[in-house]
């Protein structure tokens with residue numbers, strides 16, 4: 242959070258100007274007016290700015306400066322064009338289903354660049370990815386240990402596996418969001434002796450690493466560093482119990498982006514400043530010296546480069562509240578509606594994409610076409626006078642948008658998804 246004296250982090254139209262561009266009344270993304278994009282592909286539409294996504298990747302890679310390899314977490318946005326642009330930057334990928342595995346392969350990922358995590362991997366999924374020589378499988382249940390071992394033996398493969406760990410709360414040292422609770426994700430750290438025993442005796446699998454994923458949307462560098470430091474400590478403990486070196490330490494994703502008014506971006510300089518200490522922690526442990534550190538962010542890489550655009554269908558005043566009714570809603574963008582696990586519903590940044598030059602802004606509740614009050618994209622958005630046919634854009638929408646939304650609800654069509662770059666546009670699925 243910023244101090245009271247610090248300038249306010251950009252939100253709404255200011256964020257639109259920082260993140261994208263504005264020309265006269267128009268929000269411009271990737272060199273194209275949003276209105277022009279809607280004229281071509283219709284509304285609603287998710288617009289992904291390839292350069293903005295590359296910039297997020299490059300900024301993170303520069304801050305990490307070789308400390309960790311980046312694996313893009315496909316669950317944030319599985320559009321082929323999005324995955325392929327991160328692959329082209331040098332990322333590996335992290336997937337959580339066979340569907341995401343296929344999307345990553347279609348986007349050009351080699352099997353060995355792919356990590357598979359998730360608490361309920363099915364036998365058929367494991368069979369397919371092991372058959373193709375996936376890079377690593379992150380084991381999370383006893384059944385998975387047995388299944389992977391059985392499939393590997395049957396297929397005559399040696400599968401590289403990592404253990405996903407749910408850390409003990411007492412050891413968290415301030416990293417609030419990090420494990421410690423009962424969860425379906427990973428093995429409890431306190432049960433690890435028995436798990437290592439099972440792995441030791443399972444044919445066809447080679448334990449190469451551990452994986453600790455603490456939580457999502459971390460905006461404070463100190464909390465992130467704290468979490469990573471704790472992950473390295475756990476890796477050391479487990480390597481000692483295992484009695485051998487680890488090749489990989491996956492510290493998870495979770496790097497946040499600002500959504501709500503007053504939130505400042507994660508300070509990458511502060512993250513970079515903390516890394517030498519983590520490197521020496523790592524290199525001073527004899528069993529971790531050669532380990533490759535991995536981070537697997539999704540939101541941080543894909544989120545800021547995306548906008549969700551919807552057309553206004555009607556504007557209505559009801560008992561003192563201005564309702565802006567659009568053709569988009571929670572069926573495309575559950576996260577913006579505040580129904581994707583948020584405890585407090587707050588507004589994503591929303592702007593009037595076809596009236597950016599209007600100064601007089603006043604509150605509006607932006608809703609979608611679904612027959613439920615849950616279908617609200619913003620509650621107190623500051624927007625100009627609007628009418629049917631105008632466009633609104635929800636910013637910070639490149640991650641956990643279409644892929645994390647109940648698209649079947651009320652049987653409206655899916656939103657289009659396009660990638661824009663240097664004044665050109667293509668389907669995000671290409």
Ligand SMILES: Cc1ncc(COP(=O)(O)O)c(C=O)c1O
Pocket residue numbers: 314316317335358359454456457458493494495496537538539540541
């Ligand atoms: C195992 C795992 N890795 C990576 C991610 C990506 O997280 P984020 O988008 O917060 O970076 C998630 C998100 O749920 C996850 O479950």
